[in-house]
Structure formats: structure tokens, C-alpha cells
Amino acid sequence: MQDKSESRPYRVENLLQAQFLMDRAWLRLLNAFTPEARGIAEAARTLGVTTEWLFRRVRRLERAELLTVQDCRPRAGRAVRLYRAVSPAFFVPFSLVPPETVGRHSRAQHLDLFETAIGRAFLRAPFDEHGWGFLTARASSGDVYFRIMREDGLLWADLGEAAPVMVSGWHLLKLTPRDARELQGELRALHERYARRAGEEPFLLGIFLADTSNVPGLEYARGDNGDA
Incomplete structure (x- = not known):
């Protein structure tokens, strides 16, 4: 020791x-x-x-x-x-624990909490009413997107203050290396700005950005896939 x-x-x-x-x-x-x-x-x-x-x-x-x-x-x-x-x-040296193991474990644990929170949100008004679901369609970029909406066409975004605080989505962006680093800095600064505030209600925030140019599995993804 x-x-x-x-x-x-x-x-x-x-x-x-x-x-x-x-x-x-x-x-x-x-x-x-x-x-x-x-x-x-x-x-x-x-x-x-x-x-x-x-x-x-x-x-x-x-x-x-x-x-x-x-x-x-x-x-x-x-x-x-x-x-x-x-x-x-x-x-903890990476020679002891590979970096993908650390990230996978941490993300899986918090993703489970995130999905549980989303599930509970949809048990409350206005989503406890019939007619809510998700719309999937082709984006102008050529990719597909998902949108939470009511069958009569009312979108999640139209609810305003009645919508629970939640952002969920994966976005495939086409950026230059310079733009990617600029976005990285802005995401970090955004988190730090709100992390310094003292509130009473806990919120779970996840921020993800990675270069996937050499990662298989995204061959058919061509643009912004929207969010839920």
C-alpha cells in the first residue's frame, strides 16, 4: 500500500x-x-x-x-x-483498464438512469393521453430522423413549458477538424457554465462527440439524424 x-x-x-x-x-x-x-x-x-x-x-x-x-x-x-x-x-493507467472499458461502463450506467427518467416522463401529462408516438421520416440531408409527436401533428417542441426538460438524440455532423474542435470547446464551456450554478433539482447531462471517420457501422449515415 x-x-x-x-x-x-x-x-x-x-x-x-x-x-x-x-x-x-x-x-x-x-x-x-x-x-x-x-x-x-x-x-x-x-x-x-x-x-x-x-x-x-x-x-x-x-x-x-x-x-x-x-x-x-x-x-x-x-x-x-x-x-x-x-x-x-x-x-488508473490504461495498461490496467482499457479506455473503452471505462467509457462503456460509465455510459451504460448513466444511460440506464437516463432511459428510466424518460420512461417516467411519458407517464405524466400530457404524454399520459392517447395518441402520442414518434414520427420517422427522411431529412433533407438524406438521412432519417425521429420526432416525438401526437397523431394529430402536435410536436414535442410545440408544447413549450408543458414539455419535460429533456434532450435526446444522436447527430451525425459533417465538420472540418477546425469546426469539430470549436464545437468541442463550446460544449465544454456550456457544461462548465451550468455546473457552477447552485440549484435544488438534479438533472443528468451527457455530452458526446467523437471522430467516427474510421469506425464501421455508419456507412449509410449521411447527415443530421435529428432528435427525439
Whole structure:
């Protein structure tokens, strides 16, 4: 077990630790014990979970040597263990976990949450009425697109404030390398601008942009495929 450094991230050397660190749910649990040491009861209140639920997971993180007991405090006749993450940051080399494995695991987990949220949105008004579905048609670019609409022609976009906050879609863009980098910078800046705001409601945001020029499977995609 290597010593923790405040200036450098902890370098992960085994697959078990890497598997925990690829999972954002486990990372959020670990983050509850960063940077100060905390008891399980206090961390459970912060996370909004039961102490019993958290205790089992803390034991797993401790066995993986990602959490350590920093101190013990007496309370009500028994010692309360204070746990702390072994480092505020971790470095997982690609030699241990390939980059596509990390991305696939993270995206799959959050895509499941995203699809669940969408499903629940369509159980509420106005989508709980009959007649809603999706329209697929040919775009002017030659590709196909999907649009959520009502059978009488009312589109999702026409609902205004009545529509739930949701953006879903994959877009195939034809860009120059310069335009692609400009778009990359704008997407990052957009996320950072809203990430600094302090609200009360949680929203899940996914941003994807990749060069697919040498990736098979998009041979027939020729333009913007629209969004739902």
C-alpha cells in the first residue's frame, strides 16, 4: 500500500480498485469520506441512505484499500470509527483498464438512469393521453430522423413549458477538424457554465462527440439524424 500524497493522485495498481473507481456510484460513496474523515452515520445522512446500507459498502471499500480508518472516537460507550479515502484523487493507467472499458461502463450506467427518467416522463401529462408516438421520416440531408409527436401533428417542441426538460438524440455532423474542435470547446464551456450554478433539482447531462471517420457501422449515415 503506497503512501497517500496530497499533491499527486494515488496510482491504482490492481483491478479490484480500478473496478470500484470506474463506477460513479462507488465514487460518490468514496467522495463522502473526502477530504475529512467521517463516521458511517454522518456519511449516511449526507448521502441520504441508511447506516446499514452504507456499512456493507464501506466494508467493501475498506477491503479494497480505498478507505482507511483515520481515527476512533468514543461515543455511548463504544468507539466510532472515522473513515477517510486514501486519496482525494486516483490515477488508473490504461495498461490496467482499457479506455473503452471505462467509457462503456460509465455510459451504460448513466444511460440506464437516463432511459428510466424518460420512461417516467411519458407517464405524466400530457404524454399520459392517447395518441402520442414518434414520427420517422427522411431529412433533407438524406438521412432519417425521429420526432416525438401526437397523431394529430402536435410536436414535442410545440408544447413549450408543458414539455419535460429533456434532450435526446444522436447527430451525425459533417465538420472540418477546425469546426469539430470549436464545437468541442463550446460544449465544454456550456457544461462548465451550468455546473457552477447552485440549484435544488438534479438533472443528468451527457455530452458526446467523437471522430467516427474510421469506425464501421455508419456507412449509410449521411447527415443530421435529428432528435427525439
